Amino acid sequence: MELQQIYTDFQVLDAEIFGISMDSISETTILARTLGLTYKLLSDPNGKVAKEYGVFNLLGDGVAAPSVFIVGPSRVIEWSYVGRNIGDRPSSEDIIARLK
């Protein structure tokens, strides 16, 4: 929700947000519709992408750890943050600051 509120700020910075979870596509669709999200939620049910980014099962619960990656042109990872627990995540303002 927080990201949604400042989604336009990301767009101004020419950044596209992708929320990635291991939920099924139907659950992702319902969540996006329920929360009225306009940015894209991606379904990674097998955790393939989470594994490629090294965040799968870091908290020992079989899903991706909360984490953020800013990927720039040529797919260069400009910045990333991996949470140490389920509530540890950067704020949207922090992410915006990294984009500037």
Add this chain to the structure above:
Amino acid sequence: MASQTRYLGLILLVFVALAGTACSNREPLPTLVPLSTYTPVPTYTPLPTYTPVPRAIPVMDVQKKEVVEKIVVHTVVHTLVVTATSSPTPTATLTLTATPISIPIITPIPTLTMESPIPLLEAFEARIDIVLQVGAAVHNVTWNLKNNSQQKVKVVGEIRRANGTIIARAESSGFVDPNGEIGSFSTTFITTPTHEEVMAFQWVWTIQTQTSQTIVCTFTKANPKSCVYTSTSTPTPTAEPEVKVILEPTPVRAATARPAPTAVLAKGVQKQDTLPPTAADFELADSSGSTVSLSKTLSDSHFAVLVFYRGHF
């Protein structure tokens, strides 16, 4: 040649003689009887033209049958009248009479009731509602506590997992009035539990009464009433007028499976230096039904922000 001719003539003569003998032995033919005079067949008279007989169309006859089942209850009073007489042969007369007796309707008489106070241990009632559930994953619940006692109380509420881990905590700032209600708290789960897990969650309310009694009520969604007295000290409510809900994350397990590049993380935002410089490309289905490619996105936008989340932001 002449002898042959004579010989043939002789044979012919014998044959003629034999034939004459045979003809003389045959039965005489029957006398011809003249046929009777021909009687002509009577003249053909054509049958009268067939006129179909009008046929009545059968009409389906539906018989309506009403079955009225009536149960008549008769109260039969058997009266046995025994008459003793002085006659030598006493007789007993049995008289049966059937007298329907109407059963009087019992109308409850309103009684004056005095409202007795609810025992303190039974005076607290919790309510837990699942507000948002996607599939089996529960994202949000609301919960509250109703004080049906005649006392003002101070309360602290917690949501605990079955293993005792605290998920959320709420605290009343002041007193909850008699017949008052505290809540409704809204808790959004960061790690979404399943519906089954939520059903096993415990809502533990520590209640301090004006009479300095401390009650701990442990509720589940299925069991909204279960309170006991306890001697444990109660948390002191804050002076703030609002009720606070504090989310407490689940303790993190040791990151044994953590890969080397992300093994060391400081509190707060950290610049990532050790990750591979190039992000892995991917194609994933999105919530609108289309497929999203990272490389395609980066051809349209300067940055892609990948947020790995766990059911809810």
